[in-house]
Amino acid sequence: xxxxxxxxxxxxxxxxxxxxxxxxxxxxxxxxxxxxxxxxxxxxxxxxxxxxxxxxxxxxxxxxxxxxxxxxxxxxxxxxxxxxxxxxxxxxxxxxxxxxxxxxxxxxxxxxxxxxxxxxxxxxxxxxxxxxxxxxxxxxxxxxxxxxxxxxxxxxxxxxxxxxxxxxxxxxxxxxxxxxxxxxxxxxxxxxxxxxxxxxxxxxxxxxxxxxxxxxxxxxxxxxxxxxxxxxxxxxxxxxxxxxxxxxxxxxxxxxxxxxxxxxx
Numbered sequence: 001x002x003x004x005x006x007x008x009x010x011x012x013x014x015x016x017x018x019x020x021x022x023x024x025x026x027x028x029x030x031x032x033x034x035x036x037x038x039x040x041x042x043x044x045x046x047x048x049x050x051x052x053x054x055x056x057x058x059x060x061x062x063x064x065x066x067x068x069x070x071x072x073x074x075x076x077x078x079x080x081x082x083x084x085x086x087x088x089x090x091x092x093x094x095x096x097x098x099x100x101x102x103x104x105x106x107x108x109x110x111x112x113x114x115x116x117x118x119x120x121x122x123x124x125x126x127x128x129x130x131x132x133x134x135x136x137x138x139x140x141x142x143x144x145x146x147x148x149x150x151x152x153x154x155x156x157x158x159x160x161x162x163x164x165x166x167x168x169x170x171x172x173x174x175x176x177x178x179x180x181x182x183x184x185x186x187x188x189x190x191x192x193x194x195x196x197x198x199x200x201x202x203x204x205x206x207x208x209x210x211x212x213x214x215x216x217x218x219x220x221x222x223x224x225x226x227x228x229x230x231x232x233x234x235x236x237x238x239x240x241x242x243x244x245x246x247x248x249x250x251x252x253x254x255x256x257x258x259x260x261x262x263x264x265x
Contacts (some may be wrong), residue, residue: 041233080130098145123224131227138200177206188230224255
């Protein structure tokens with residue numbers, strides 16, 4: 001009997017929290033953390049989750065013997081979490097009053113991390129902000145705010161409702177995503193005020209919101225590089241009407257397993 005396959009190691013880039021209230025007990029410190037739903041969603045596939053602390057030679061904490069390439073070599077796949085707005089300077093624009101909180105240090109780290117995993121041929125899944133990072137890494141840009149930027153009149157982010165806010169999803173016929181979800185339409189949550197303006201080079205749109213905002217993108221190349229604008233980790237038993245996240249998660253895991261087996265051969 002062959003030995004069981006080793007468990008996959010999936011890296012999750014951290015969210016960052018600065019300027020914490022005194023009650024947190026971390027005066028003048030920065031927290032790097034995983035949101036519980038995201039970690040548990042990935043773990044539900046049987047994979048081991050590894051948070052990737054920032055490695056940034058230009059940052060406050062320097063590391064001379066570690067790089068993002070070390071993580072890309074050691075881990076089987078990368079998932080980019082949601083979070084703060086991407087600084088428009090990352091895609092060659094000036095910040096405007098439409099922005100919410102940004103974190104250029106996190107942008108720089110995650111863009112380098114993303115490129116390292118793509119270069120290593122490891123699968124990447126971007127969630128919300130993570131999808132936008134994939135687009136920026138491929139030379140695309142973003143609406144700093146969907147409504148104020150003129151992309152739509154519909155609010156894609158309602159803070160008081162957060163993950164309870166949802167909208168329709170239109171899936172491209174005969175696309176890769178349609179093979180995972182063969183229905184023409186679905187419902188997904190919506191927790192973002194930014195979105196794709198110009199699509200990055202080599203990317204294809206697999207699904208849109210009802211008002212035409214790209215909601216799923218994929219690299220047309222041979223590797224697995226996929227981004228979704230919604231949060232599939234929040235599509236739990238509370239929301240049976242929303243698109244299930246498991247087919248997407250298992251497609252990512254299958255790509256990671258195939259890459260792991262190819263390297264072992």
